[in-house]
Amino acid sequence: MAESGSAGREKRGMKKLWRFGGGVKLSGHKTVSDPAKVQRAPLPKRLYLPLRQHIGAPAEPVVEVGSYVYKGQVLAVSSAFVSAPVHAPSSGTVIAIEKHTMPHQSGIAEECAVIETDGADRWHPDIAPLPRPGLLSADELRARIREAGIVGLGGAVFPSAAKLKPPRAIDTLILNGVECEPYITCDDALMRSRPEEIVRGLLLVQRVVESAECIIAVEDNKPEAIARMRDAVEKLRASGVGGSDAIEVVAVPTRFPAGGEKQLIKVLTGKEVPQGGLPYEIGIVCLNVGTTAAVYDAVYEGRPLVARIMTVTGPQIRQPANFEVLIGTPVQDMLDAAGGVVSDAHTLIMGGPMMGTRLPHGQVPVVKASNCILVENAALADRQPAMPCIRCGTCATVCPINLLPQQLYWHARGKAYDKLDRHHLADCIECGCCAVVCPSRIPLVQYFRYAKTEKAAQEARDAFADQSRVRMQLREARLARLAREQEERKAKRKAARLGKKKTKVPIDQAGPATREMAGEAREVVA
């Protein structure tokens, strides 16, 4: 199953390709869900729109409970640079803004806007294609991308408008249609059904970042998608669309995780993204095919991001398929749309089998990041018990980051966070290659995730302790100052009283009490 990689060069067709170290060959299971067809998911009764579906600041609701919203109307916005607005995916009434379980392993609830759909699916009357999209400036395009709520649809959901404002010049724009995880075919389906929109969206993005080179990368197990993308590029070239000459469609060898941003950059350009850095630092921006299709919709149709293509697949679903699904649709509705589950012995995973998130139950919404619902056999998902590490080192040969998983495992068990740092745990992309090839079936990725969050919690605790220490010191300083000031006031009052008595009230004429106090004062002065 596993095949260790070496950093050699390969020549394929026109474009010279490199290889990233490590990686594994996995059985694709790509035919389970037919990527040739995209079905329209039925309109759900209720939509749950999380206010934070992206990296960055959560959006603030701008609609009130009880108000009617059109399809595409803004539900929540944010003024933060790294954030994205949330739009109503269908027309209906906002019935609540409340906490709802998120599609996350933890089952934690976060703020969501809940819409009861009216079935009309009416677009907002203001939504119209932008006039003359060919003449829009980079800033106007970026503003449009932001208003449309577009985030990276490859899974990281980083707000695209922020990504498209890199602090340095970009030479290469990479469009990621690799889709290396088994089972998932949503990008394949998108490339087959909307190739021209993807390329036109890419050209808009190219205008924003002003890159000289554009590469559309597709894994070579998707010949149909590659052909469609090449045809679309040819067609645009033939009609003389500006910038289309710079686009090249490249088939990359199938090897997990070739679709990882850093791995793909290595394969296409031979360059490596610096440790802890981002691709723009070496003049590259990488986007998912779904993202540029959304950019096309935002600019040419004027429509915000309210739907996406999602795969519902796995051995435990009756009719696996690709759906065009509204953001906010409950996962359960999608399972029903795909014919329902085969048996109760299933596990719901959002994403793929390698890097996906296990869902707590079906009552969580589809979000902008949801590319796939994998209904896995429960028996498969529950691992057999792990055996001790035999230090065979296979994990190190498949790690695409060239880390040493067995050492990381050792230190994660020992909670030696400083040593984990030295072995660059933070660079682990949690791709799961090491766990797949481990002959002892050690859940290595779980150890790494655990160690990462434990370390972060430790750092947060230390920061909190520092804050508490400072606040305690400030409080003590304040109390000391107040006590001192009170003393000073007392002394001042006494002195003032004494002075008053000396000038105005002769002591022998005053009452006995005054005389006593004056005597005391005299003693103090003396």
Next chain:
Amino acid sequence: MSVIVLTLLGLVFGIGLGYAAIRFRVEGNPLVEKIDAVLPQTQCGQCGYPGCRPYAEAIAADEAEINQCPPGGDAGVRALADLLGRDPLPLNPDNGVAADGPQMVAVIDEETCIGCTKCMQVCPVDAIAGAAKHIHTVLNAYCTGCELCLPPLCPVEKCIVMAPEETSIREWKWPSPEAPAARSAA
């Protein structure tokens, strides 16, 4: 001759050391700082000292054992033992048990609060805001969970209680793969 050289050397070194003692003088006891850095800064006083720093001073002065801090738990005792080169001791049960589970924060029921300011005055990190005869509230981001504000200090029943702090997805921690629950769940 040798007497003169040695005397001169003695004088030179004496002046040098004397100057260094003034120039590079360290304010306070640096050991106290190091111990204080290990303590959890809950400022709860369960150790019998009015805050973490006084306890650190007591440890540095050899007046207190290293096992008096329940919020630090056994891990805290181990860290102190490592720092001071001593043997770890079991936590002193007289001071309370180590906190286990989510971070607890004080919550004031604003319906019952009478605005007596007692909790405000005792809070070691000024995490309670309010004024006399006005509702008080706890600033969650600063509350260390020291429990100093709980009854009997608070004169009203069920006005101030401890509640687990809500975790967001960003703060959520993956369970240990070695915990039995995690193995079946993940």
